[in-house]
Amino acid sequence: MELTETIxxxxxxxxxxxxxxxxxxxxxxxxxxVERRRLDGGPMGVGVCYQAIDRWPGGDVTFTVRITAFxxxxxxxxxxxxxxxxxxxxxxxxTGGRTEFTFAWTLQPTxxxxxxxxxxxxxxxxxxxxxxxxxxxxxxxxRAHSV
Numbered sequence: 711m712e713l714t715e716t717i718x719x720x721x722x723x724x725x726x727x728x729x730x731x732x733x734x735x736x737x738x739x740x741x742x743x744v745e746r747r748r749l750d751g752g753p754m755g756v757g758v759c760y761q762a763i764d765r766w767p768g769g770d771v772t773f774t775v776r777i778t779a780f781x782x783x784x785x786x787x788x789x790x791x792x793x794x795x796x797x798x799x800x801x802x803x804x805t806g807g808r809t810e811f812t813f814a815w816t817l818q819p820t821x822x823x824x825x826x827x828x829x830x831x832x833x834x835x836x837x838x839x840x841x842x843x844x845x846x847x848x849x850x851x852x853r854a855h856s857v
Contacts, residue, residue, distance in 0.1 A: 711831060713838055716812040719846045723804035726811055727783040729854040730800055730845070733760055733775065739848035740841045744770055755780045762790065767833070813842055 719726050729735075731754055733746040744763035752758075760775040771793060778797070779787035783804075789797035795818035803810045815838060848854050 711817045711834065712815070713817070713835060714812065714814045715838055715842055716810055717842050717846050719809045719811055720807070720850050721809055722783075722807070723802040723809045724783040725854075726809040726849060727786065727802045729849050730786060730802075730811075731780075731782075732854075735854075738853065739844035741765070741844075742837055742841065746775070749774075811842070811846075813838070 736743040742765045747761045749759040758777045762775045763772050774791040775788050777788050787799040796816040799814045801812040
């Protein structure tokens with residue numbers, strides 16, 4: 711399943727990019743995120759890995775996220791491992807003091823979740839919109855700046 715959503719955020723692209731790059735804080739704006747824990751040290755960039763836990767229908771799912779592109783302030787991309795499989799590409803384009811944030815997502819679950827994906831597609835699309843709306847509100851409220 712492929713999904714692309716674009717939202718407009720009232721903030722400069724560098725600020726939106728930096729907020730998105732804080733994967734370990736995703737639980738602050740997304741109810742479906744249980745945890746993002748970085749598995750290695752050093753600066754954020756290509757090759758950095760996270761252990762991720764998300765809430766899915768039927769229970770929590772644990773997987774690994776690996777950053778595959780890191781081009782500040784334009785783009786961050788990642789892939790993730792089974793049992794979910796897939797990846798995302800986040801693109802940030804500043805226009806008139808706002809950022810057009812395009813999120814392209816590929817989801818390839820295996821096992822029972824893979825078989826159920828056609829039935830879950832409306833739920834997944836709705837959750838993706840909630841995720842991005844929560845992200846926009848998190849940034850625009852100033853909470854992304856607090857630690």
